[in-house]
Amino acid sequence: MAMESITGRSASRSKTLTPLVWAQRNLFSSIGNTMLTLASAYLLWLTIPPVLDFTIFSAVWTGTTREACLAPGAGMCWPFIWANIDQFIYGRYPPEEIWRVNLTFALGIAVIVPMLIPGLPARRLNLVLLLIVYPLVAIVLLAGDRPGLPPVPTSEWGGLLVTLVVAITGIVASLPLGVLLALGRRSEMPAIRMFCIIFIEFWRGVPLITVLFMASVMLPLFLPEGMNPDNLLRCLVGVALFSSAYMAEVVRGGLQAIPAGQYEAARALGLTYWQAMGQVVLPQALRHVIPGIVNTFIGLFKDTTLVLIVGIFDLLGQMRAQLADPNWTIPQGALTGYIFAALVFWVFCFGMSQYSNFMERRLDTTRER
Amino acid sequence: MGAERNRRRGQGGKVPFGWNNPRVRSFVYQAAVLGLVIGIVWFFATTAQENLSRLNISSGFGFLDTTAGFGIIQTLIPYTEQSSYGRAFLVGLLNTLVVAAIGIVLSVMLGFFIGVMRLSRNWLVATIAAGYVEVMRNIPLLLHLFFWYFAVLRPLPGPADSIEPLPGVFLNNRGLILPEPIFGPAANAFFIAIAVALAAGFVLIRWARKRQIETGELFPAWRAALAMVVVLPGLVWLIAGAPFTLEFAEHAGFDFEGGMRLLPEFVALVLGLTLYTAGFIAEIVRAGIQSVSKGQREAAAALGLKESTTLRLVVIPQALRLIIPPLTSQILNLTKNSSLAVAIAYPDLVAVFAGTVLNQTGQAIEVIALTMAVYLTLSLITSLLMNWYNARIALKER
Numbered sequence: 001m002a003m004e005s006i007t008g009r010s011a012s013r014s015k016t017l018t019p020l021v022w023a024q025r026n027l028f029s030s031i032g033n034t035m036l037t038l039a040s041a042y043l044l045w046l047t048i049p050p051v052l053d054f055t056i057f058s059a060v061w062t063g064t065t066r067e068a069c070l071a072p073g074a075g076m077c078w079p080f081i082w083a084n085i086d087q088f089i090y091g092r093y094p095p096e097e098i099w100r101v102n103l104t105f106a107l108g109i110a111v112i113v114p115m116l117i118p119g120l121p122a123r124r125l126n127l128v129l130l131l132i133v134y135p136l137v138a139i140v141l142l143a144g145d146r147p148g149l150p151p152v153p154t155s156e157w158g159g160l161l162v163t164l165v166v167a168i169t170g171i172v173a174s175l176p177l178g179v180l181l182a183l184g185r186r187s188e189m190p191a192i193r194m195f196c197i198i199f200i201e202f203w204r205g206v207p208l209i210t211v212l213f214m215a216s217v218m219l220p221l222f223l224p225e226g227m228n229p230d231n232l233l234r235c236l237v238g239v240a241l242f243s244s245a246y247m248a249e250v251v252r253g254g255l256q257a258i259p260a261g262q263y264e265a266a267r268a269l270g271l272t273y274w275q276a277m278g279q280v281v282l283p284q285a286l287r288h289v290i291p292g293i294v295n296t297f298i299g300l301f302k303d304t305t306l307v308l309i310v311g312i313f314d315l316l317g318q319m320r321a322q323l324a325d326p327n328w329t330i331p332q333g334a335l336t337g338y339i340f341a342a343l344v345f346w347v348f349c350f351g352m353s354q355y356s357n358f359m360e361r362r363l364d365t366t367r368e369r
Numbered sequence: 370m371g372a373e374r375n376r377r378r379g380q381g382g383k384v385p386f387g388w389n390n391p392r393v394r395s396f397v398y399q400a401a402v403l404g405l406v407i408g409i410v411w412f413f414a415t416t417a418q419e420n421l422s423r424l425n426i427s428s429g430f431g432f433l434d435t436t437a438g439f440g441i442i443q444t445l446i447p448y449t450e451q452s453s454y455g456r457a458f459l460v461g462l463l464n465t466l467v468v469a470a471i472g473i474v475l476s477v478m479l480g481f482f483i484g485v486m487r488l489s490r491n492w493l494v495a496t497i498a499a500g501y502v503e504v505m506r507n508i509p510l511l512l513h514l515f516f517w518y519f520a521v522l523r524p525l526p527g528p529a530d531s532i533e534p535l536p537g538v539f540l541n542n543r544g545l546i547l548p549e550p551i552f553g554p555a556a557n558a559f560f561i562a563i564a565v566a567l568a569a570g571f572v573l574i575r576w577a578r579k580r581q582i583e584t585g586e587l588f589p590a591w592r593a594a595l596a597m598v599v600v601l602p603g604l605v606w607l608i609a610g611a612p613f614t615l616e617f618a619e620h621a622g623f624d625f626e627g628g629m630r631l632l633p634e635f636v637a638l639v640l641g642l643t644l645y646t647a648g649f650i651a652e653i654v655r656a657g658i659q660s661v662s663k664g665q666r667e668a669a670a671a672l673g674l675k676e677s678t679t680l681r682l683v684v685i686p687q688a689l690r691l692i693i694p695p696l697t698s699q700i701l702n703l704t705k706n707s708s709l710a711v712a713i714a715y716p717d718l719v720a721v722f723a724g725t726v727l728n729q730t731g732q733a734i735e736v737i738a739l740t741m742a743v744y745l746t747l748s749l750i751t752s753l754l755m756n757w758y759n760a761r762i763a764l765k766e767r
Contacts (some may be wrong), residue, residue, distance in 0.1 A: 026492035033491050040493040191399035205748040206741045207705035213723050214741070218733045221420050222413040259720060302509035309712055316512060323519075334520035342508045342516065349507035 027036035054332075055339060060200045069330045077336045086320045088344075091158015091313050098151065101161055107137060108168070116355065118362060131172055138165075154232040160344070162232070166239055166304040166314065171247075171297050173240035178247025179286075182255055183277060185248065196248070205244035208306050216310040235307050243300050250292040254285035288363065294356035298349050304306045305345075316341055377471035391449035417734065430739075433458065433728045439725055441716045445633055454726050461721030462743060468635065468717060469704040469747075472642040476703060477696070479643060480650025487655045498651065511709055513645050518637035518713040521604035525633075528624045537617045539625060545636050549629035550613040557607050566601040570594030634715035638707065646703045650696060660701055689762060697755035708744070718743060739742065 017025070058075030059069050069077035072293040081088075111130045114120050142165070145151035151195055157165070184196035201210070215238030216231055223229075229237075258281050266276035286293075308317030319337045322328065330336075386393060421428055427721040433455035445463045448456055477581040486498035505513075523542055525532065531541040570593075577590030606612065618628025628711055661684050669679040710717035713723055718740060 021742045026490070029490070036489070037493050040491070043497065044493075053394075063403050189395050189399045191403050195402060202745070205745040206689070207719070207744055209708045209711060209719055210723060210737060210741050210744065213719070213727075214737050217727065218737045221733060222417050224416050225420065225423065235505040302507075305509040305511040306709070308511075318514070320515070331524065334515075334524065338512060338516045338520050343510060345509055346504070346507045350503060353507065360563075360667055 054335070066328050066330050069332065074332065077330055077332055078338060080322075080328050080330070080333065080336055081340050083328070084325075087318055087322055088159045088315060090161050091318055093152060093157040093158070093161065094156065097144070097150065100144070100152075103123035104138050104141045105164075107134065107141075114156075118359070131175070135169070135172055154230050157232065159318040160310060160315045162307070162317075163301070163304050163314045165232075165314075166236060166307060167297070167301045169236050169306075170239040170243045170300045171293075173236075174244035174247040174300075175293070177240065177244035178251050179282065181244060182251035185252060186255060200245045200248050203242050204249070208239075208242055208303050208351055209309060211242045212306060212310045214238065232312055232313075234311060235310060239300070239304075239307075243296065246296050246299070247293070250289050250296055251285065254287075254289035255281065255291060257288050258285050284360065290363070291356040291360040294352055294359065298352050298356070301348060301352070302345065315344065391444065416561050426731055428732070428735065430735055432732055433734070435730075437726070437729075439729070441721060443716055445637065450668075454730065457723050457726060458718070458739070461716060461718040464715070464721070465704075465707055465710075465717040465719075465743075468642070468710065468715070469639055469707045471639055471702050473700050475639065475643040476646040476650055477700075479647035480699075481654050482607035483647060483651035484654025484658070487651060487659060502648045502651050505644055506652075508645075510641060510645045510706055511712055513641035514637055514709055514713050517640045518633065522633040522637050530618070531625075537615070537628075538733065539628075541617060542633065542635045543624065543630070545631040546618045546625050547629045547631065548615040548617045549627065551616050552613045553611065555605070556612040558609050559602055562602040562605040563598070566598040570597050573597075634710070634713050637713055638710050638717075642703055642706060646699055646706075648701075649699050653689075653692055653695045653699065656760070657688040657690075660691050686762070690759075693755065693759050693762065697752060697759075700755075701751050704747055704751065705744060723745045 028034045054075040056075075058073060059078060059347050060071070060074050060076070061078050062068065063079040064083065065079070068079050086095070086098075090098055093101055111126065111134050115123075115126050115130055120126075130240065138145055140159070141149070142161075143152060143154070181196050181200055184192050185200065187193050187196070212235055215234040219234050219237075220228060249350075262275055262284065266280040267273075271279070304314055305316045307314050313321060319341045323333050323337045388394060425699050434453050436450075437452055437454050437457045438450050441448060441455075441457065443464055444460050445467060446456075446460060448460050483498045483501055486494050487502070489495045489498070525540060525542045528539075528541045528543060531539040531546075533539055537548045573594050574590045577588040579584060580588065616627050618625040618630075620626075665683055665687065668680055669683045670676075674682070707717060708719040711720040714720060723736055723740045727733055730736070
């Protein structure tokens with residue numbers, strides 16, 4: 001295989017060929033190639049049919065109780081998923097208040113989607129809405145304790161809601177922090193530079209689990225008596241600091257790609273450091289690193305699952321809780337639950353990575369032009 | 370930014386002392402940040418001290434000598450419930466290191482294999498590799514671990530109905546049981562033979578390279594070295610007898626006796642870490658190899674180099690330069706991610722120390738600080754080693 005790789009990429013450029021010629025060229029061009037094809041086909045034969053059989057053909061699609069899934073040879077138990085779908089999305093959020101979560105989701109989509117489409121006007125307004133207005137609205141809507149909105153303690157939040165809250169808070173908080181840290185790391189002032197380097201390298205050097213342990217076990221010891229933020233908030237702080245270090249490195253990459261002449265020209269025109277950075281350098285640098293920011297977000301999105309270790313029920317934690325429900329003890333329960341959770345995470349992450357690839361290609365062409 | 374330094378140097382004497390003097394401003398900013406940091410640290414330190422004395426938690430690392438009083442399911446060094454917390458720390462650390470080391474070796478091998486597969490001209494092979502990468506990378510690692518542990522390994526049949534994928538290898542809900550090599554009296558001679566062969570091979574290759582540079586004469590050093598590594602220990606085996614015998618596990622009562630047992634927690638962790646990280650490494654390898662421009666290969670072909678020689682002398686050395694830095698960070702990620710062990714109760718450093726020991730002693734600050742210090746040190750050592758290696762293979766511009 002190694003031999004072939006040096007001659008270039010897969011030769012699927014031949015779209016106009018007849019299927020037979022295409023197969024001859026790409027699958028059976030030589031004896032070695034034919035053997036590879038056969039071995040690959042065998043590997044697929046070993047893996048794909050059992051997976052399809054379990055998830056689709058032998059799967060139980062209808063029913064309302066565990067009895068439906070107890071037949072011998074029954075595959076994935078979809079009734080388990082349907083019966084618990086509210087828990088997977090909202091956790092233990094009070095059912096009569098669920099509209100607040102749905103409204104928050106809808107508002108989120110309304111501010112995030114325009115941000116993702118390149119070339120739309122009012123970028124700055126959109127950014128302000130996303131980074132400042134939306135988080136405040138979301139906090140009020142979700143936590144409540146306002147007229148007409150009864151309070152819902154965070155211990156009742158769960159499922160996809162918590163996954164999204166942790167991931168989005170992490171990214172929204174880490175973006176400005178990361179920009180500041182990246183600027184600090186390139187600063188002329190030794191004390192500030194050293195501080196930023198130590199801060200970044202510290203958070204990048206430790207696993208997120210220890211950060212979460214620190215936030216949930218150690219942080220209360222450092223706060224004055226009586227001041228006891230709830231577990232979710234403490235973890236959010238940990239996640240935000242952790243991801244800001246990664247974000248800082250992404251932004252630093254973008255800053256390095258901008259020629260020094262840009263900054264110097266801006267200063268020569270009489271702009272202050274912050275004006276030069278904010279209006280000349282950063283807008284260009286951040287554009288360059290959109291794919292990097294999306295990739296950081298994908299990593300963060302996957303890492304949110306770790307909060308279940310400190311007792312917060314994200315989507316995966318909620319899945320574990322529902323699997324422990326005695327009403328749903330079935331032999332294929334764990335397989336069903338984890339395959340479904342994997343599917344949800346996969347759809348989110350794959351979608352975002354496709355977007356990141358799209359932006360990368362877009363940025364590439366603008367650079368070449 | 371250099372321009373600012375020049376400007377400052379040029380004007381330093383003329384700008385009057387005051388807010389318009391960049392030096393003064395810079396000094397004030399730095400003093401402010403430093404003061405803020407010291408203030409925050411001071412605040413946290415004093416509140417922590419108050420809280421500790423209020424809650425009657427002792428501080429300091431004295432607890433490390435106290436008897437631990439809990440068992441650990443996998444210990445690489447002698448450990449009993451009477452051992453100290455310090456000993457438990459060491460056990461956890463070794464468990465982390467062993468899982469990280471095995472995970473690194475396996476994921477680098479699998480990652481390179483899949484990365485090269487993705488570049489194959491065979492459409493089916495390339496597609497399978499691409500599918501692997503997209504599936505594995507986009508599922509959280511913790512979910513990988515849960516899947517392998519709770520959905521695959523735990524529901525396996527008990528020891529009586531073990532699955533036997535290979536003769537002497539048993540898989541059941543208590544783990545993976547392998548034949549254990551028992552080293553006999555000839556083992557020392559065998560290992561010495563391997564060491565001698567490796568050293569001789571190394572010297573031979575260096576000599577051959579030097580001679581080729583000086584005289585242009587070729588010597589099949591790699592093949593000769595490989596032959597030595599096979600033949601020399603083989604001779605020792607023939608003369609002195611087998612260096613080890615395999616002890617096969619046998620059914621005994623409700624379980625197995627003898628053999629080497631890998632805990633299901635360990636197997637799940639290694640599987641999850643390897644499959645997940647290999648997806649990332651495959652992408653790094655692919656990008657590295659693709660970055661070597663076509664002209665390089667064409668030039669090598671024009672010089673009459675064989676394809677395999679081109680690969681070895683032209684493509685791989687250049688690709689490695691791009692592969693090594695991101696590979697380092699993946700290796701570091703794997704090491705840090707091995708801390709997810711705590712979720713499936715594999716007794717790694719975090720599970721043993723930041724889990725059980727912390728719960729028993731309540732000394733959160735010391736325990737978390739020590740745990741973080743271990744990971745920071747591991748990160749630092751890995752990056753130093755990799756930086757050294759990277760500097761060695763970096764482009765030498767003359």
